[in-house]
Amino acid sequence: MAVLRCETMPVRSQQDVVAVRQSVRSWAVAQGLSxxxxxKIVTAASELARNTLDHGGGGTARLEAVSDDGRxxxxxxxxxRGPGIADVSLAMTDGYSTGKGLGLGLGGAKRLSNDFDxxxxxxxxxxxxxxxxx
Amino acid sequence: xxxxxxxxxxxxxxxSIQVDMHxxxxxxxxxxxxxxxxxxxxxxxLLDISSLEVVDSFIGRMISDIAGTSRVLDAExxxxxxxxxVAITLVELGLSLPGVRTALNVEKGMALLRAATADxxxxxxxxxxxxxxxxxxxxxxx
Numbered sequence: 001m002a003v004l005r006c007e008t009m010p011v012r013s014q015q016d017v018v019a020v021r022q023s024v025r026s027w028a029v030a031q032g033l034s035x036x037x038x039x040k041i042v043t044a045a046s047e048l049a050r051n052t053l054d055h056g057g058g059g060t061a062r063l064e065a066v067s068d069d070g071r072x073x074x075x076x077x078x079x080x081r082g083p084g085i086a087d088v089s090l091a092m093t094d095g096y097s098t099g100k101g102l103g104l105g106l107g108g109a110k111r112l113s114n115d116f117d118x119x120x121x122x123x124x125x126x127x128x129x130x131x132x133x134x
Numbered sequence: 135x136x137x138x139x140x141x142x143x144x145x146x147x148x149x150s151i152q153v154d155m156h157x158x159x160x161x162x163x164x165x166x167x168x169x170x171x172x173x174x175x176x177x178x179x180l181l182d183i184s185s186l187e188v189v190d191s192f193i194g195r196m197i198s199d200i201a202g203t204s205r206v207l208d209a210e211x212x213x214x215x216x217x218x219x220v221a222i223t224l225v226e227l228g229l230s231l232p233g234v235r236t237a238l239n240v241e242k243g244m245a246l247l248r249a250a251t252a253d254x255x256x257x258x259x260x261x262x263x264x265x266x267x268x269x270x271x272x273x274x275x276x
Contacts, residue, residue, distance in 0.1 A: 014156035
């Protein structure tokens with residue numbers, strides 16, 4: 001898999017979450033994703049960016065335009081150095097929330113993307129990577 | 135402070151969300167709407183989200199909460215203009231907005247609100263005449 005373009009954005013405020021959504025939209029358009037797929041990855045990005053801010057105490061979002069065997073995709077990585085997730089499988093369960101949300105963030109983001117990877121260690125932080133392929 | 139305008143048209147309030155809302159703005163709108171419904175005694179609320187290209191779980195919950203709050207304050211809510219891609223994404227996300235009335239566009243939404251509030255008026259009128267006939271019976275018995 002080749003990375004054609006890469007940008008890292010801060011996720012430190014609610015305005016940053018809005019900025020991440022808008023950048024993800026324009027990158028998804030540039031990668032040729034359909035309108036429905038654009039909407040899905042922007043929505044997933046919004047959920048994950050909010051998690052980074054609310055649960056991770058802020059962090060970064062990395063956007064990467066990728067290509068695999070001629071297939072274009074958009075890969076997003078959300079990373080924080082927050083408290084980490086104590087029970088990953090519980091956190092993936094719909095309806096489970098430690099915050100003010102609905103608990104649909106992680107499970108929803110997974111359903112909305114093609115590839116999903118979650119790394120977390122208590123006391124070290126959390127990293128979630130999702131990819132949407134054209 | 136940044137705010138989303140709330141318009142009043144007769145017994146209805148109309149809100150059209152035209153900006154990509156951050157979470158605090160969504161919460162402010164929710165509080166402003168509850169205050170305006172209570173102040174004006176509005177019977178219905180039309181929420182136009184046709185400009186929203188993304189509805190995530192936070193905004194989805196805000197929409198459900200607005201509909202729930204206005205119901206408690208005796209006003210009907212109709213959400214109009216959800217984009218097809220947004221509808222598909224919402225359902226896949228796990229949010230189908232239970233208890234929220236929707237219409238495809240503003241025109242259909244207004245028709246739905248008028249019908250819902252006309253029913254309510256008929257009900258009020260019927261209840262009113264029943265009360266007066268009871269009074270009439272009461273005075274006849276005396």
